[in-house]
Amino acid sequence: MPMPPMEPMMIVSEILFTILSVIFCFLIYRKTKESYELTKYAGIKYFRESFLFFGLSYVLRFLLGLTFISSIAFDVFLPRGHFFLLFALPLSYFSTMGIFYLLFGTIWKRFDGKKMIIIGHTIAVLMCLVPVFTRSHALLSILQFALLIAAVVLSYTTHQGKLSKMKLLYVLVAVLWLINLFLLGKPHPMFLEAQLVLEVISLGVFYTIYYKLAKWVA
Amino acid sequence: MIKKRDRLEVIFDILKVISENYNSIKPTPLLRQSNLSSSSFAEYYKDLLAKDLVKELVDKHGRKYITLTDKGFHYLEKYRQILGFINEFEL
Numbered sequence: 001m002p003m004p005p006m007e008p009m010m011i012v013s014e015i016l017f018t019i020l021s022v023i024f025c026f027l028i029y030r031k032t033k034e035s036y037e038l039t040k041y042a043g044i045k046y047f048r049e050s051f052l053f054f055g056l057s058y059v060l061r062f063l064l065g066l067t068f069i070s071s072i073a074f075d076v077f078l079p080r081g082h083f084f085l086l087f088a089l090p091l092s093y094f095s096t097m098g099i100f101y102l103l104f105g106t107i108w109k110r111f112d113g114k115k116m117i118i119i120g121h122t123i124a125v126l127m128c129l130v131p132v133f134t135r136s137h138a139l140l141s142i143l144q145f146a147l148l149i150a151a152v153v154l155s156y157t158t159h160q161g162k163l164s165k166m167k168l169l170y171v172l173v174a175v176l177w178l179i180n181l182f183l184l185g186k187p188h189p190m191f192l193e194a195q196l197v198l199e200v201i202s203l204g205v206f207y208t209i210y211y212k213l214a215k216w217v218a
Numbered sequence: 219m220i221k222k223r224d225r226l227e228v229i230f231d232i233l234k235v236i237s238e239n240y241n242s243i244k245p246t247p248l249l250r251q252s253n254l255s256s257s258s259f260a261e262y263y264k265d266l267l268a269k270d271l272v273k274e275l276v277d278k279h280g281r282k283y284i285t286l287t288d289k290g291f292h293y294l295e296k297y298r299q300i301l302g303f304i305n306e307f308e309l
Contacts, residue, residue: 035303038289038292038300044304212306
């Protein structure tokens with residue numbers, strides 16, 4: 001089936017969204033640098049590094065998307081087989097670690113930190129095998145969604161059945177990442193409005209976290 | 219095992235005691251005013267030295283004094299903000 005024409009608006013919104021998301025992620029990472037350096041507090045370390053991982057993931061997601069749409073949108077052919085793995089491997093690793101570190105930030109006091117990190121890295125490396133064998137980022141987002149559900153259940157049980165507003169915000173960061181990843185490379189115009197809404201919500205969540213952070217950390 | 223939230227508070231208290239003593243206090247009064255056991259104090263003190271929050275000075279009579287470093291003063295200033303951030307973000 002021939003691919004539908006690419007909406008220029010989709011490309012513009014995708015570029016703007018990526019730039020703003022990455023800026024927010026790196027601002028959050030940078031703004032917490034001093035607090036971490038002063039205290040070496042593990043919770044701050046996990047929190048800030050999760051946003052570093054998400055920032056890198058959004059950059060790689062954009063580059064991966066570029067290989068999908070290059071021939072449709074710009075009439076430039078990028079060999080998808082080569083570029084897919086180049087971007088998909090680190091994307092799988094960074095985004096899985098981003099989800100893990102958001103979780104670690106909230107549960108680190110109740111678990112052995114070293115074991116937690118080893119398990120996280122091992123699962124993230126295993127996740128890298130998904131795009132190698134399936135050549136699909138969609139399956140990766142489904143597996144990460146399953147991982148996220150397990151993370152939410154673990155966090156929920158660790159905190160004796162309490163799920164605060166802040167934890168919901170963390171879940172939103174991860175869920176929106178997964179939807180954004182899942183919809184990558186689906187250039188049908190029917191997705192345009194959904195994509196715009198999704199991007200606005202995602203940026204709203206990043207802004208909310210940044211705003212809350214800026215109240216405390218100058 | 220020492221809880222991490224408490225740990226930040228204890229560090230703040232030790233630094234505050236030093237600051238309130240004109241930034242110069244001997245180890246024994248500091249131990250007493252910190253309300254910690256000797257072993258806990260030794261652990262925290264080692265940590266403070268390692269993090270470069272305090273330093274030891276020895277006067278001409280060989281008496282040891284503990285003072286805050288610039289980083290220690292900075293920690294005192296920033297502590298409430300950092301604690302607010304940790305609480306709000308449930309870290």
